[in-house]
Amino acid sequence: MELYQGLLTRRSVRKYKNQKISHQDIEDIIKAAQHAPSAHNKQPWEFLVIEDRNALSSLRSVQRWTSFADEAACAIIVCGDTEQTFSRNKDGEKWDYADIDCSLAAENLMLAAHAKGIGSCFCGASPMPLVIDGLRELLDLPQHIRPIAIIIMGYPAETPIQPQDRYKPEKIHWEKW
Numbered sequence: 001m002e003l004y005q006g007l008l009t010r011r012s013v014r015k016y017k018n019q020k021i022s023h024q025d026i027e028d029i030i031k032a033a034q035h036a037p038s039a040h041n042k043q044p045w046e047f048l049v050i051e052d053r054n055a056l057s058s059l060r061s062v063q064r065w066t067s068f069a070d071e072a073a074c075a076i077i078v079c080g081d082t083e084q085t086f087s088r089n090k091d092g093e094k095w096d097y098a099d100i101d102c103s104l105a106a107e108n109l110m111l112a113a114h115a116k117g118i119g120s121c122f123c124g125a126s127p128m129p130l131v132i133d134g135l136r137e138l139l140d141l142p143q144h145i146r147p148i149a150i151i152i153m154g155y156p157a158e159t160p161i162q163p164q165d166r167y168k169p170e171k172i173h174w175e176k177w
């Protein structure tokens with residue numbers, strides 16, 4: 001698939017065939033995620049792949065908008081390592097780039113899946129504190145690992161309508177607002 005075409009045609013897919021994704025394909029997809037840009041090139045991401053059906057079903061207990069994970073081939077939890085990410089905690093400043101780095105990785109991941117004919121949907125984790133804590137407990141994540149996105153994936157059993165109105169030239173500001 002040509003890259004620009006892929007960017008325009010990726011849509012969230014929430015209905016899946018009962019078909020596994022090969023581990024080779026999952027690794028290829030994660031490889032694309034690991035090629036995303038990151039602040040100071042820290043690459044602070046970790047990827048937890050969940051294929052177990054009970055575990056997929058239990059995601060909804062901590063993030064209620066993931067109920068369709070029941071039917072998915074897998075979910076990849078994109079996590080940020082808060083000890084590795086570019087961050088600052090001094091002189092009254094406290095911030096880190098884990099959410100941004102991992103969101104970029106997550107988009108690469110979804111686009112790579114799309115290129116392989118695999119559907120996916122980004123489901124949010126960070127910055128919702130209850131979801132972060134719930135996932136940490138459910139998945140036994142260490143305290144310095146922050147779950148940032150739950151990417152639910154599978155071979156599509158639906159063809160989402162392609163929106164015709166996404167391009168809004170009025171949102172582009174040339175030189176001044």
Ligand SMILES: Cc1cc2nc3c(=O)[nH]c(=O)nc-3n(C[C@H](O)[C@H](O)[C@H](O)COP(=O)(O)O)c2cc1C
Nearest residue numbers: 010011012013014063065066121122123124125160
């Ligand atoms: C930060 C974020 C959180 C999202 N959380 C969910 C979610 O919990 N459940 C869900 O079904 N979709 C979720 N989505 C997917 C959006 O609903 C979807 O991207 C949006 O409707 C646009 O559709 P498209 O992805 O087909 O372009 C999320 C997307 C983003 C970027």
